[in-house]
Amino acid sequence: MNPILQLRGISKSFPGVKALEGVDFDLRAGEVHALCGENGAGKSTLMNILTGNLEPDAGQVLLDSLAVEISGPAEASRLGIAIVYQQLSVINTLSVAENIFANRQPRGKLGFIWYSQLYAQTQALLDKLQLRHIRPQSLVGELSPGQRQMVEIAKALAQDPRILILDEPTASITRQETDTLFAIIQQLKDDGKGIVYISHRLNEIFTIADRVTVLKDGRYQTTRPVADVTANDLIRLMVGRDIEFARTASSRTGEPLLTVRNLTGGRFADISFTLHRGEILGLAGLVGAGRTEIARAIFGIDTLISGEVYVHNKLCAIRHPADAVTAGIGYVPEERKTQGVFLNMSVMENVLAADLPAAQTGGWYGIGKARQLAERFRAQLRMATPSVMQRAGLLSGGNQQKAVLARWLLANPDVLIVDEPTHGIDVGAKAEIHTLLRGLAAEGKGILLISSELPELLALADRILVIRQGTLAGELVGDTATEETIMALAANA
Amino acid sequence: MLNQILRDRVYTLTLTTLLLCLVSAAVFPATFPTFENFRQLLLNLSIDAIVAVGMMLLLIAGVFDLSVGSVVAFAGGLSAHLMVYYDVPVPVAMLMGLGSAVLIGWINGYLIAYQGINPLIQTLAMMGIVRGGALMVAGAGIQNLPYWYNAIGQSKLLGVQMPVWYMGLVVAAFTFLVNRTVFFRRYYYIGGNEQAAELSGIRVRRMKLYAFMLSATLAGVAGLLLTSRLGAALSTLGRGMELRVITAVILGGASLTGGVGKIPGALLGALFMGLVANIMVIARVSGYWQEIILGLILIIAVWIDLALQRRSAGRQGLARKFSNKPSPEGVGVDQ
Numbered sequence: 009m010n011p012i013l014q015l016r017g018i019s020k021s022f023p024g025v026k027a028l029e030g031v032d033f034d035l036r037a038g039e040v041h042a043l044c045g046e047n048g049a050g051k052s053t054l055m056n057i058l059t060g061n062l063e064p065d066a067g068q069v070l071l072d073s074l075a076v077e078i079s080g081p082a083e084a085s086r087l088g089i090a091i092v093y094q095q096l097s098v099i100n101t102l103s104v105a106e107n108i109f110a111n112r113q114p115r116g117k118l119g120f121i122w123y124s125q126l127y128a129q130t131q132a133l134l135d136k137l138q139l140r141h142i143r144p145q146s147l148v149g150e151l152s153p154g155q156r157q158m159v160e161i162a163k164a165l166a167q168d169p170r171i172l173i174l175d176e177p178t179a180s181i182t183r184q185e186t187d188t189l190f191a192i193i194q195q196l197k198d199d200g201k202g203i204v205y206i207s208h209r210l211n212e213i214f215t216i217a218d219r220v221t222v223l224k225d226g227r228y229q230t231t232r233p234v235a236d237v238t239a240n241d242l243i244r245l246m247v248g249r250d251i252e253f254a255r256t257a258s259s260r261t262g263e264p265l266l267t268v269r270n271l272t273g274g275r276f277a278d279i280s281f282t283l284h285r286g287e288i289l290g291l292a293g294l295v296g297a298g299r300t301e302i303a304r305a306i307f308g309i310d311t312l313i314s315g316e317v318y319v320h321n322k323l324c325a326i327r328h329p330a331d332a333v334t335a336g337i338g339y340v341p342e343e344r345k346t347q348g349v350f351l352n353m354s355v356m357e358n359v360l361a362a363d364l365p366a367a368q369t370g371g372w373y374g375i376g377k378a379r380q381l382a383e384r385f386r387a388q389l390r391m392a393t394p395s396v397m398q399r400a401g402l403l404s405g406g407n408q409q410k411a412v413l414a415r416w417l418l419a420n421p422d423v424l425i426v427d428e429p430t431h432g433i434d435v436g437a438k439a440e441i442h443t444l445l446r447g448l449a450a451e452g453k454g455i456l457l458i459s460s461e462l463p464e465l466l467a468l469a470d471r472i473l474v475i476r477q478g479t480l481a482g483e484l485v486g487d488t489a490t491e492e493t494i495m496a497l498a499a500n501a
Numbered sequence: 502m503l504n505q506i507l508r509d510r511v512y513t514l515t516l517t518t519l520l521l522c523l524v525s526a527a528v529f530p531a532t533f534p535t536f537e538n539f540r541q542l543l544l545n546l547s548i549d550a551i552v553a554v555g556m557m558l559l560l561i562a563g564v565f566d567l568s569v570g571s572v573v574a575f576a577g578g579l580s581a582h583l584m585v586y587y588d589v590p591v592p593v594a595m596l597m598g599l600g601s602a603v604l605i606g607w608i609n610g611y612l613i614a615y616q617g618i619n620p621l622i623q624t625l626a627m628m629g630i631v632r633g634g635a636l637m638v639a640g641a642g643i644q645n646l647p648y649w650y651n652a653i654g655q656s657k658l659l660g661v662q663m664p665v666w667y668m669g670l671v672v673a674a675f676t677f678l679v680n681r682t683v684f685f686r687r688y689y690y691i692g693g694n695e696q697a698a699e700l701s702g703i704r705v706r707r708m709k710l711y712a713f714m715l716s717a718t719l720a721g722v723a724g725l726l727l728t729s730r731l732g733a734a735l736s737t738l739g740r741g742m743e744l745r746v747i748t749a750v751i752l753g754g755a756s757l758t759g760g761v762g763k764i765p766g767a768l769l770g771a772l773f774m775g776l777v778a779n780i781m782v783i784a785r786v787s788g789y790w791q792e793i794i795l796g797l798i799l800i801i802a803v804w805i806d807l808a809l810q811r812r813s814a815g816r817q818g819l820a821r822k823f824s825n826k827p828s829p830e831g832v833g834v835d836q
Contacts, residue, residue: 309700333702347700350693352760361690361701364683372681415701 018067042217090169100149154185247491265454271315276478290469338416351401356382385414406437510754546775555716563759571631573739576724578639581734606717610710654730692759
């Protein structure tokens with residue numbers, strides 16, 4: 009059978025990153041084709057090209073063997089391609105019907121919205137998807153996350169696409185809802201639609217997919233019928249690469265700096281571990297496994313349901329980041345632009361944010377002292393900026409991250425939590441940040457490193473804790489830690 | 502470099518103000534550049550400027566307060582009420598007036614910072630509530646205030662009325678504090694990026710609460726000064742002041758998104774507005790035009806600022822921030 013969709017030799021680069029390199033992919037009518045790969049393998053980039061959000065640098069998209077150019081989401085939807093994004097795009101304050109028929113509500117003769125028709129059409133669609141418990145008039149904000157996901161899917165299907173892309177559709181839904189979703193996918197398959205299914209969860213791929221394509225570091229690995237591969241094969245294809253970063257020497261000691269016991273929060277439960285002086289402790293897991301939530305709870309941003317945090321063996325009641333800073337904990341957040349950097353403020357002010365009193369002389373803040381401190385860290389971290397008075401927003405991502413790290417070097421906490429510290433940063437700056445983190449550990453700090461980049465974890469971490477769906481799935485030390493063992497624990501394969 | 506100076510509103514506004522003074526002095530040599538005129542000009546804007554200092558602080562932190570005008574009337578009215586009808590000693594009555602202002606600031610700050618009520622809604626509601634309170638305490642107006650109370654706002658030092666000196670004191674003190682204390686520096690971080698500030702260990706909610714209390718206290722001070730200067734408490738005092746003060750503060754370099762602004766800008770903004778009004782009176786332009794011209798000046802000032810920002814961003818190669826093309830950071834490099 010001829011494929012309805014073919015991607016040939018797709019390449020796409022971003023500054024400092026080759027996101028895709030010569031990727032091939034094809035989709036037949038009536039099949040579910042799974043796309044899998046690690047975080048950063050290029051799955052989302054590929055789908056963004058297919059939906060016209062991104063333009064490929066090279067390569068061709070063919071629909072029914074005809075080359076097409078997809079200039080934007082509107083064009084993609086005209087060509088019959090619909091996508092359900094990982095992040096929900098529904099509007100909580102509007103009804104289910106208004107979400108599904110956003111901007112194309114049925115209109116009456118005078119051009120006003122014809123509500124009875126709108127609700128009837130929505131009801132028909134919901135019936136077809138066997139979503140009888142969702143009313144067209146309900147506000148989306150009142151639905152469960154899973155129901156919202158279903159509305160999202162209904163919205164994609166309302167345009168009657170031939171090709172449906174599902175990006176991690178089960179990330180936020182329950183097992184039961186997953187079953188409903190799979191039933192819908194089966195039905196769509198029988199209707200002859202082509203479905204691209206992106207998921208980290210290997211067992212889902214084996215349940216629902218007909219074929220699977222693996223990407224690794226933006227490169228095409230293979231396409232096989234699901235029946236011909238095992239979970240271990242897939243993991244080996246997804247990871248197993250040349251070592252990018254040399255493993256660094258450990259400076260771990262036996263002295264505990266940070267101990268957490270039975271931490272339970274909204275999205276994780278019963279997490280216990282100890283971080284020692286001089287140690288880099290890695291937290292591995294899939295995106296959404298709860299690693300960031302654990303870090304946020306330790307740092308006092310989110311409230312804990314139960315559990316204890318000890319710093320230097322002393323029980324600490326941390327209810328606010330300020331308490332954490334006082335206790336000797338620092339945090340470099342994952343979302344650099346929204347939570348880390350003060351984009352409109354100078355590099356100097358960014359460096360001083362966590363320890364403004366450092367710029368005091370005799371109790372008065374002085375810009376001279378502040379500048380001097382900032383200059384010191386600019387030199388130490390080799391920040392590329394014409395002046396420390398430059399707005400941080402004008403710096404590259406790597407240099408912004410250095411400014412955030414400098415903030416904590418100045419505040420000098422014993423424990424530093426770094427969440428995806430090299431996310432979206434070019435290779436050079438990445439290596440510098442790695443050296444910096446290792447240096448901090450050697451100086452006697454404890455570092456909790458959250459990273460989705462396995463080579464980074466393997467190179468830096470003395471021990472690696474793997475988090476799976478909010479629970480501690482296992483601990484890997486020394487040679488037992490490999491990309492394969494981490495992935496096996498993280499994906500429960 | 503030039504661009505940086507052009508974008509610092511304290512410089513540009515000082516320059517514009519001086520230029521405006523020179524031109525007016527040349528056009529109206531007999532009436533404009535006189536000691537009497539400037540004394541009157543400064544006296545007229547002194548109350549607004551004191552309130553503007555508090556408002557500047559709020560805008561730096563990324564919030565604002567519409568109830569300040571009502572607080573001016575209430576604080577002044579309450580102290581006048583207490584001293585005239587209950588013979589409360591002047592200092593005690595003044596402290597109670599100020600205390601009421603602090604309390605109003607606390608309520609605003611608590612409900613906004615800790616309970617998450619939108620500042621516009623909270624302070625708009627409070628503006629009405631407190632205005633009602635002012636009507637209750639001041640009624641149809643309270644006159645015959647004690648001599649010592651009136652002396653506060655009516656006496657002169659070196660030929661200049663006291664409110665002008667108080668204004669100078671408040672502006673100078675807050676300029677120094679905001680530049681030189683860790684406590685006040687934090688407001689720039691809060692306005693610059695609230696989340697990042699919180700994650701840097703700044704207690705954002707508490708700091709916001711303090712800012713509302715401080716701003717309300719300054720409005721209370723302004724209320725006492727105003728009633729003492731007029732020798733009477735009226736329930737209509739400070740009506741429309743909130744928008745006038747916000748206009749002055751924005752002219753003076755603040756932004757509704759927070760993180761920017763300097764205390765002298767509050768004074769400069771008020772001075773500039775006072776100057777424009779003054780010149781128009783001297784030029785015998787109809788009062789209607791004042792509002793129109795001030796409105797136009799505000800729009801033009803903000804517009805020029807945006808244009809300068811765009812120009813410098815474009816030069817730095819960040820133009821994509823303003824275009825609709827998805828940026829590489831925005832779309833799935835990480836998946």
